[in-house]
Amino acid sequence: MNELQYRRVLLGVTGGIAAYKAAEILRQCQNMGAEVRVVMTPAATEFITPLTFQALSGLPVHTQLMDVEEEAGMGHINLARWADVILVAPASADFIARLASGMANDLLTTLLLATEKPVMLAPAMNRAMFDDQNTQNNIRQLESQGVVILGPGEGVQACGEVGLGRMLEPEDLAQAVVEHFQTGELAGLNVLLNAGPTRENIDPVRYISNHSSGKMGFALAQACVEAGAHVTLVAGPVYMPTPSGVERIDVVSAREMADAVLSRSAQADIFIASAAVVDYTPVEIAENKIKKNASQMQLILVKTIDILTSVATQGSATFCVGFAAETDNLEAYAKDKLEKKSLDMIAANWIGRKNVGFNSENNALSVYWKGGEQELGYMPKSELARELVTLIAKRYHEKNTT
Missing domain, CATH: 3.40.50.10300 (CoaB-like)
Known part of the structure; x- marks a missing residue:
């Protein structure tokens, strides 16, 4: 089914072990008809290479805020305007804190400040980091601004601990993007x-x-x-x-x-x-x-x-x-x-x-x-x-x- 046909999904990837799952999110959205572009933070490139996303999407991956070629072509403002929805998955504790503070010190935080489009975050971090009062305050701050928080899930984490903090599975996040566009305004007509x-x-x-x-x-x-x-x-x-x-x-x-x-x-x-x-x-x-x-x-x-x-x-x-x-x-x-x-x-x-x-x-x-x-x-x-x-x-x- 092409539930995302004609839709433009901007996928943000931040630093964390769950970054490898973002490749499957990209594929899931593509399989449902979406055009997907990827923005990675510098930390994300330590976990998975931009070449992986470029090979899957067939499009350049955006990583640097001040990259001359990117700014001359599709810079952060154009990316912010291009998307129908922005999904950040995984969203690390550091990224959530920087976004909640209004920082713009990399390409992804900058375009999120510049966008007027819906934003979804899929938190992924250690259970103690997720439970920390600072993280909870940051999440509540973003929710009050209209950001949609997806998850996290509960289970065994990369560190071996068990609890809330696992990123939701790629198919669940792709489905959340689908449901975002399903308004029900003409239901039954x-x-x-x-x-x-x-x-x-x-x-x-x-x-x-x-x-x-x-x-x-x-x-x-x-x-x-x-x-x-x-x-x-x-x-x-x-x-x-x-x-x-x-x-x-x-x-x-x-x-x-x-x-x-x-x-x-x-x-x-x-x-x-x-x-x-x-x-x-x-x-x-x-x-x-x-x-x-x-x-x-x-x-x-x-x-x-x-x-x-x-x-x-x-x-x-x-x-x-x-x-x-x-x-x-x-x-x-x-x-x-x-x-x-x-x-x-x-x-x-x-x-x-x-x-x-x-x-x-x-x-x-x-x-x-x-x-x-x-x-x-x-x-x-x-x-x-x-x-x-x-x-x-x-x-x-x-x-x-x-």
């Missing part, structure tokens, strides 16, 4: 999404389409699963892996997408129309390849079916969320679409601008509904999807409890 472009054939070789990659729609499908929904994704022609737990239906044309959506929309509690459906399709499709004989060629096009309007006006109680991708007058066009199509919510974004919109890994959204609006700032699409799903869930529950 049926969510129907469409995503990606459509293709309208001109002849057996050529077609009309657009630049949609489907990345936002697939991220939304993943976020809805994590929120507890049963998710059906109607996908246009994109080459992306299916999010874990999602029922996927592949289509090509606008007509095929409409048929797939409308045949399932009556059972949907929420419909999220993130697909970039082609607006016009050729009246006739040539059976054979059209030859380039004339200097000009005319195509007669007709409008494709408006899938979103069809769902929004079908008379069911489906909560409809539209998308508006615009090159100008974003707010005006989005609000006009919200009203004309009888939508519950619309998410609008700019296209044709650098680093946003189609094919970008990041985006920003302006979300509107009757009587309200909210800005979702520039961030990775996976994170943006979770923010939008949280907002959708809130608006859905408000509508259905009043």
Whole structure:
């Protein structure tokens, strides 16, 4: 199962005998679909080599705060922003003390001070060190700041003593990361999404389409699963892996997408129309390849079916969320679409601008509904999807409890 598909996990490794287990944590998260980057403290490199993590992750391992190459490329601020979640395992008593004191004397403590992302620590130390009042005070201090403490477990330790202080097993820590993303905000609901472009054939070789990659729609499908929904994704022609737990239906044309959506929309509690459906399709499709004989060629096009309007006006109680991708007058066009199509919510974004919109890994959204609006700032699409799903869930529950 790919429970961590599209997720970015930053794994911090500190000095301690349990550092060797961090390699298995990396593998467990990777097997569930996560992209994992590793940051090691200098002490950690005495127990396990950075080359081990580099070989497993296929990515450079970050160890030095003032490394010229790292700071010129992905420095501590970029690492802090890159992650969806940061897991430090093992977290030694020394590291916990330094973090609780607000120190920034190595790369790992520095990026944790710089991050606004969730942080999880898996303590690993001798039982007496864990029981020490200073360590307990440090842990309580970090918990009060929102840091999640995972464990420790109880058992035989490397020193031969028995008690609390063992790091939790790698599979348990990987599962804790999975559970972090499972919000339950849409528990028990049926969510129907469409995503990606459509293709309208001109002849057996050529077609009309657009630049949609489907990345936002697939991220939304993943976020809805994590929120507890049963998710059906109607996908246009994109080459992306299916999010874990999602029922996927592949289509090509606008007509095929409409048929797939409308045949399932009556059972949907929420419909999220993130697909970039082609607006016009050729009246006739040539059976054979059209030859380039004339200097000009005319195509007669007709409008494709408006899938979103069809769902929004079908008379069911489906909560409809539209998308508006615009090159100008974003707010005006989005609000006009919200009203004309009888939508519950619309998410609008700019296209044709650098680093946003189609094919970008990041985006920003302006979300509107009757009587309200909210800005979702520039961030990775996976994170943006979770923010939008949280907002959708809130608006859905408000509508259905009043």
